Amino acid sequence: EAGVTQFPSHSVIEKGQTVTLRCDPISGHDNLYWYRRVMGKEIKFLLHFVKESKQDESGMPNNRFLAERTGGTYSTLKVQPAELEDSGVYFCASSPSNLAGGRTKANEQFFGPGTRLTVL
Amino acid sequence: GENVEQHPSTLSVQEGDSAVIKCTYSDSASNYFPWYKQELGKGPQLIIDIRSNVGEKKDQRIAVTLNKTAKHFSLHITETQPEDSAVYFCAASSGDYKLSFGAGTTVTVRA
Numbered sequence: 021e022a023g024v025t026q027f028p029s030h031s032v033i034e035k036g037q038t039v040t041l042r043c044d045p046i047s048g049h050d051n052l053y054w055y056r057r058v059m060g061k062e063i064k065f066l067l068h069f070v071k072e073s074k075q076d077e078s079g080m081p082n083n084r085f086l087a088e089r090t091g092g093t094y095s096t097l098k099v100q101p102a103e104l105e106d107s108g109v110y111f112c113a114s115s116p117s118n119l120a121g122g123r124t125k126a127n128e129q130f131f132g133p134g135t136r137l138t139v140l
Numbered sequence: 141g142e143n144v145e146q147h148p149s150t151l152s153v154q155e156g157d158s159a160v161i162k163c164t165y166s167d168s169a170s171n172y173f174p175w176y177k178q179e180l181g182k183g184p185q186l187i188i189d190i191r192s193n194v195g196e197k198k199d200q201r202i203a204v205t206l207n208k209t210a211k212h213f214s215l216h217i218t219e220t221q222p223e224d225s226a227v228y229f230c231a232a233s234s235g236d237y238k239l240s241f242g243a244g245t246t247v248t249v250r251a
Contacts, residue, residue, distance in 0.1 A: 078141075
C-alpha cells in the first residue's frame with residue numbers, strides 16, 4: 021500500500037510570496053493532519069480533517085495559513101503571504117477512522133516525508 | 141493544552157549498549173503515548189506505543205514504560221545497532237487524535 025506523499029519535498033521562497041503544499045493521504049484514510057517542526061523544536065499540530073471537514077484547527081498560527089481538503093481526498097496548505105518564521109518542515113499524516121477495523125491501531129498516524137519550507 | 145518535555149536532546153551510545161529516552165507530560169487526561177523514529181529524509185514512523193491502562197510494553201529490542209502518577213514515560217532500546225541511529229520523538233494524546241510531541245532526541249550509535 022502506498023504511504024502518505026507530500027509535494028514538494030523542498031520549497032524556497034521569498035518573504036511575501038505564496039506557497040502551496042500538497043498532501044496525499046493513504047487511500048481510504050478519513051483523518052488527515054498537518055504538523056510543523058520549526059528549527060529543531062517539537063513537532064506541532066496545526067489541524068485535523070475528518071474527510072473534508074475541519075475537525076480541529078486550533079494549531080493554525082494565524083490567518084495567513086489556509087488548509088483545504090476538497091472531496092475528502094488530498095489536502096493543500098497555503099501560506100500567503102509567507103513570513104520568515106514560517107520556515108520549517110511541514111508534515112502531513114493520515115489515519116483511518118476507528119470504525120475501520122483491520123490491523124491498524126486506533127490513533128496510529130502515518131506520516132509523510134515532509135516538505136521543507138525556507139522563507140528568505 | 142498538553143506540554144511534552146523530552147530528554148536528552150542528543151544521545152551517543154556505543155553499539156551494543158542501551159539507550160534510554162525520557163518524556164514527561166502535563167495533561168492528566170492523556171491516555172495514548174506513541175514513540176516515533178525519524179530517519180534522514182523520511183517522515184516519523186511509529187515504532188511502539190502504550191496506552192494508559194498498561195505500565196510496560198516490549199517489542200523485541202525496544203520497550204516503553206509509563207508512570208501515570210508521575211506523568212512520565214520512557215523508551216528503552218537494548219543492544220543498540222547502527223541502524224538505530226535516528227531522531228526519536230515521544231508524543232501524547234488524550235484521545236482527540238491530536239498528538240503533542242516532544243522536541244526529539246538525536247540518537248547516534250557508534251560502531
